[in-house]
Amino acid sequence: xxxxxxxxxxxxxxxALYVCVALAVFAAWLLVPPLDSPDVLCRLTYAQLRERMGxxxxxxxxxxxxxxxxxxxxxWMVEVPxxxxxxxxxxxxxxxxxxxxxxVGYSFNFLRTSSKW
Numbered sequence: 132x133x134x135x136x137x138x139x140x141x142x143x144x145x146x147a148l149y150v151c152v153a154l155a156v157f158a159a160w161l162l163v164p165p166l167d168s169p170d171v172l173c174r175l176t177y178a179q180l181r182e183r184m185g186x187x188x189x190x191x192x193x194x195x196x197x198x199x200x201x202x203x204x205x206x207w208m209v210e211v212p213x214x215x216x217x218x219x220x221x222x223x224x225x226x227x228x229x230x231x232x233x234x235v236g237y238s239f240n241f242l243r244t245s246s247k248w
Contacts, residue, residue: 157203162230162242165200166209169226169246178219180211192216205232 172180181187189197189208196217197210207230211223229243 161202161205164207164228164230164242165202166198166207166228169209169228169244172209172211172226173223173246176220176222177211177217180223184209202230205230 167183172183175183184198187196188199189195189210193213193215195210195212197208200207208228210227210229211217212225212227213223217223225245225247227243227245229240231240
């Protein structure tokens with residue numbers, strides 16, 4: 132009978148498989164947005180947005196309010212642009228969600244989705 136020793140090729144294949152599975156799990160975790168979709172958020176008033184999402188993590192006066200959720204090397208962002216300070220009972224006219232990947236000080240935006248009311 133031939134001996135059943137583990138070959139280096141089998142070990143390398145298994146290791147490559149583990150690396151591929153780990154990368155796939157990380158990619159799935161990164162690419163699934165933790166924030167609600169723009170279609171859902173566009174139907175809420177500003178008061179309901181703040182209640183559901185908490186206080187904004189980003190705010191530029193007379194430009195937009197936004198929320199950010201970090202995912203390792205990426206950040207999911209929801210931005211609600213506006214021209215004047217919104218009233219509490221007012222619904223946003225537009226909501227944008229996108230994934231920003233930060234690499235060596237640069238930010239690249241991917242998977243941008245928006246919804247207009």
